[in-house]
Amino acid sequence: MAYNHQEIEKKWQQYWREHKTFKAENKFDLPKYYVLDMFPYPSGAGLHVGHPLGYIASDIYARYKRHQGFNVLHPMGYDAYGLPAEQYAIQTGTHPEITTEKNIKRYRQQLDQIGFSFDWDREVRTSDPAYYKWTQWTFIQLFKSWYNKKTDKAEPLTELVKQFETAGNAGVEAACDEVETFTAGQWNQMEEKQQQEILMHYRLAYLSETMVNWCPALGTVLANDEVKEGLSERGGHPVERKLMKQWSLRITAYAQRLLDGLEKVDWPDSMKEMQRNWIGRSEGASLSFQLAGASAALGGIEVFTTRPDTLFGATFMVLAPEHALIEKITTPEYKKEVDAYVQWAKNRSERERMTEVKKVTGKFTGAYAVNPLTGKNVPVWVADYVLSGYGTGAIMAVPAHDSRDFAFARHFKLPIIQVVAAENEAVTDTEQWDESYDAKEGILINSGFLNGLSVKKAIRAAIDKLEELKIGTGKINYRLRDAIFSRQRYWGEPFPIYYKEGLPYPLPEEELPLKLPEVDKYLPTETGEPPLARAKNWKTKDGYPLETNTMPGFAGSSAYYLRYMDPHNDKEYFSKEANRYWRNVDLYIGGDEHAAGHLIYSRFWNKFLFDLGLACEDEPFQKLINQGKIQGRSSFVYRIQGTNRFVSYNLRKQHKTQALYVDINMVDNDVLDTEAFKKWLPEFANAEFILEDGKYICGHEVEKMSKSKHNVQNPDELIEKYGADTLRLYEMFLGPIEQDKPWDIKGIEGVFRFLKKLWRLYFSDEDKWQVTADRATEAERKVLHKTIKKIRGDIERFSFNTGVSAFMICVNELSDLKCHKREILEPLAVLLEPYAPHLAEELWQLLGHAGSISRVDFPEYEEKYLKEDSFAYPVSFNGKMRFKLELPVNMPKEEVEKAVLSAEEAQRWLDGKTVRKVIVVPGRIVNVVAG
RNA sequence: GCCUGAGUGGUGGAAUUGGUAGACACGUUGGACUUAAAAUCCAAUGAGCAUUGCGCUCGUGCGGGUUCAAGUCCCGCCUCAGGUACCA
The missing domain is CATH 3.10.20.590 (Ubiquitin-like (UB roll))
Incomplete structure (x- = not known):
């Protein structure tokens, strides 16, 4: 019997399905291990070879853990809400659910072909009402909670209301918006509307008028992580800033915990660093500059600075163009210019603003504020280098020690005063400076009571002084913004919210799920309302209108790993017992593009559920591995301009040519199949070729896999030709799992050859079973035990590529030794199972065993054989x-x-x-x- | 600009703690088997020099350093990839 991968793989895939071999029971007495892949969005294009890379790695690990007696939870599901299905619906009228269902079928079939050991009984889909019921439920809990800074956790809003009723809000320390202080008496006399408005400032899911990233092409608002370089991540459309009333999640309340939690998880440093940068903690002081002259009655301008020590060098102030004070403080003679500037700044796209960072623009408002330490008046300017979204949207400018302030001061000829000097260096005239001195170390000068202090000590002393004067205080600021949670889209979870007299209220929990309604068109209404406004009877049973926005993509993906623990529970999100058993994900594999999105939102969502007492671990993903991307390898032919003649790669310089993409399926080892090429497209039917050495050699380039580049490798054909086991081994053999690498099918033959060679240890050239019961020799044992040691070590450190080569070495050596002994070949089959499970199952059965190999003890190596x-x-x-x-x-x-x-x-x-x-x-x- | 990661043969990559650089595989070349092809097997394959053989010199992005010994550690650069950006 020759190695017939097609037959073997079909047989075992069917066996696994029928016997539910990989079903994970909630058996609480066994040690658990939770291996998770980031679940996919089922796109219409199906899987390409890049997708399974991480799944193969996690599958190997999951299978290995099963051999060690662990109860392994290894589920899979679908992130089923997404823009492509909805864009398709807009174009064709096909309901996104139909498209999604179809794509999921295809995904499933492709995944099954690769032989993954998923427990499909636990499958979840974010678009399934039984699933999104709990997404909606969590939203309601967020809506009903506030963040108590004293206990450092989320708490029920009912407790907060009790405090308001008895003591007002003066003693409350909450993560919230600016709220004026009120007494219990004042609270109790307020009307409901007013009370609700105040509570909104405390809720963890809140409705507010905020500056959002509006993407006109997609017709929706986007979260910060969905915008890359001023363009939408999906589709690359321009994004504008717009003031809109939107739901947001108060993730900022968790900023510090999100930062601290990174200390105890086993993630790549780069990933932790990206999250740290995204959270962007900075320590400094918040202080107020009293307005001078006519504006004095308006109070002061709040600023945040990380360098309160440089206060004596603050020679002007700058407000962001969106700052509310501008209107009030601008003096009549500057009003026209300032208005025009503000208008201009607001109309600039984000992209323009970002690309023109070097251009200095701004206007003087005519107003002055008082530097609280020098007592001098400083002019107040407006400029768009100050961002409204960070700090208070206003800064004190210290041009001598900040490069942006320096550039601004030079441009508008504002005074520059040095207040920090490097030790043992002569102080020079700032007029002569070419750039600011952005010193984090040095000695204070020109700074009154701070003179002679080091920067570090001066910061402390300055904050003490501000606190003493009651004009400022030490403060920690975060770059992280609250997550905008509304999308003006159809294909997403409806909010379980209705409006009564304009105020939002949650639906009773027993009415969940609130199902996505049918609409006649997947477009906004004529009046610009989101698609759900088209739904008939989009009201509660009492006739109150329901929210028409839907939730964003990250809503459903933020806690799916918890739902897998108990996926069919219709009474609660997941049972306490299931959660206490599975706890959190031990190994999570996925792409690093989710660093600032999914991985932050999930951690936040999990921490919130932890605060509620639902999740027992406050970090969801203990170990994280980022699989690298598989890049495409495009092939090119070179057409001589204006002709239908194609010149081979190394001769192309002799002609004026144009490079054209050619389908990689027609190229083998850079040699073009010219006949296939002629048949490819009608325009090439009469193509002529200028060959080198009788061959047409193509050029190549490594780039992203995409249809238009004709470099997409779909796994189906490879599985057909070589089998899933070969594909699995080959993807691992390509290189370290976390590294990006170009896809190249050169080399898959070598892996296929290896499996055939392995097969011949068990079967003779005449296809006869040749495994014997003879005692193994020292040399044979040494080969086996060396391999066991290597394979174990390699799996444990996720070095799957070296694992494959260890198998190759082992088979080469056993072939040289002509070893056909059960004593060696039986453990070898078990060893191989995580990598090539179909083949291993088949060999196990041929070796005379009944049942699956998947839970057989993993071989142990004995040092004595290695001596x-x-x-x-x-x-x-x-x-x-x-x-x-x-x-x-x-x-x-x-x-x-x-x-x-x-x-x-x-x-x-x-x-x-x-x-x-x-x-x-x-x-x-x-x-x-x-x- | 800042942060992170990476640079090793024609190619993918290996070298786990400072200890034989290039494992394993692809590709290439030559050979065996075959009427032929496929499949399979064997041999060679970092570069240069020398060649009858034993061989010699250089070599892990560049320049320094530490060490008996450096792909690996330290200092200074260069290039590429990813993230991020008037974040005060």
Whole structure:
């Protein structure tokens, strides 16, 4: 019987399905292990070879853990809400659910073909009402909660209301918007509307008028992480800033905990660093500059600074164009100019603003504020280099020590005062400076009571002074913004919210799920309302209108890993028992593009559920691995301009050519199948070729896989030809899992050859079973045990590529030894199972076992078989390896030295030289220093 | 600009703790088997020099350093990839 991968793979996939081999029971007495893949969005294009990379790695690990007696939770599901299905619906009228369902079927079929050990009984889909019921439920809990800074956790809003009723809000420390202080008496006299408005400032899911990223092309608002360089991540459309009433999640309340939690998870440093940057903690002070002159009655301008020590050098102030005070403080003679500037700044796209950062623009408002430490008046400017979204949207400018302030000051000829000097350096005239001195260290000068202090001490002293004067305080600021949670889209979770007299209220929990309604068109209404406004009777049973926005993509993906623990529970999100058992994800594999999105939202969502007492771990993903991307490898042909003649790669420079993409399926080892090419497209039917060495050689380039580049490799054909086991091994063999790498099918043959060679250990050339019961030799045992040790080590450190080569070495050596012994070949089949499960199952059965191999104990290696009596010492002279010398392993250092120096080969290297030193590292190396 | 990661043969990559650089595989070349092809097997394959053989020199992005010994550690650069950006 030859190695028939098609038959074997079909057979075992069916067996696994019928026997539910990989079903994970909630068996609480077994040790658990939770291996998770980031679930996919089922796109219409199906899987390409890049998708399964991470799934194969996690599958190997999951299978390995099963062999060690762990109860392994290894589920899969679908992030089913997404823009492509909705865009398709807009174009064709096909309900996104139909498109999604179809795509999921295809995904499932492709996933099954690769032989993953998923427990499909636990599948979830974010668009399934039974699933999104809990997404909606969580939203309601967020709506009903506030963040208590005293206990540092989310708490029910009812408790907060009780405090308001008895003591007002003065003693409350909450993560909230600016709220005026009120007493219990005032609270109790407020009307409901007013009370609700105040509570909205405390809720963790809140409705507010905020500046959002509006994407006109997609007709929706986007979260910050969905915008890259001023363009939408999906589709690359321009994004504008717009003031809109939107739902947001108060993720900022969790900023510090999100930061602290990174300390205890096992993630790549780059990933932690990206999250730290995204959260963007900075320590400093918040303080107020009193307005001067006519505006004095308006109070002060709040600013945040990380350098309160430089306050004596603050020579002007700048407000963001959106700042509310501008209108009030601008003096009549500057009003026209300032208005025009503000208008201009607001109309600039985000992209323009970002690309023109070097251009200095701004206007003087005519107003002055008082520097609280110098007592001097400083002019107040408006400029768009100050962002409304960070800090207070206003800054104190210290041009001597901040490059942006410096550029601004130079441009508008504002005074520059040095207040920090490097130690032992002469102070120079700031007029002569070419750039600011952005010093984090140094000694304070020109700064009154701060003079002579180091920067670090001066910061402390300045904050103390501000607090004493009651004009400022030490403050920690975060770059992280609250997550905008409304989307003006159809294909998403409806909010479980209705409006009564304009105020939002949650639906009763027993009415969940609130199902996505049918609409006649997947477009906004004529009046610009979101698509759900088209739904008939989009009201509660009492007739109150329901929210028409839907939730964003990250809503459903933020806690799916928890739902897998107990996916069919219709009473609660998941049972306490299930959660106490599975706890959190032990190993999470997915792409690093989710660093600032999904992985932050999930951590936030999980922490909130932790605060509610639902999740028992406050970090959801203990270990994280980012699989690298598989890049495409495009092939090119070179058409001589204006002709239908194509010139081979190395001859192309002799002509004026144009490079055209050519389908990689017609190219083998850079050689074009010219006949296939002629048949490819009608325009190439009469193509002529200028060959080199009788072949047409294509050019190539590594770039993203995409249809238009004709470089997409779909796994189906490869599985058909070589089988899933070969594909699995080959994807792992390509290189380290976390590294990006170009896809190239050159080399898959080698892996296929390896499996056939392995098969021939069990079957003779005449296709006869040839496994014998003979005792294995020392050499054979050594090969086996060396391999066991290597494979175990490699899986444990996620080095799957070296694992594959270890198998190759093992099979090469056993073939050389002509080993066909059960004693060796049976453990080898188990060893191989995580990587090539179909083949391993087949061999296991042929070896006479009933049932699946998947839970058989993983082989242990025994050190005694690896012991060597002698070792071939590499002998170096002055660090260069010259020859090898076989010596007993237990030979003492002194004797090794003697043996080396008296060896015949040593003489020519010692000729005429004196031995200065001999280094002997037993069992490793000998180095002779001579000269 | 800042942060992170990476640079090793024609190619993908290996070298786990400072100890034989290039494992394993692809590709290439030559050979065996075959009427032929496929499949399979064997041999060679970092570069340069030398060649009858044993061989010699150089070599892990560049320049320094530490060490008996550096792909690996330290200092200074260069290039590429990703993230991020008037974040005060």
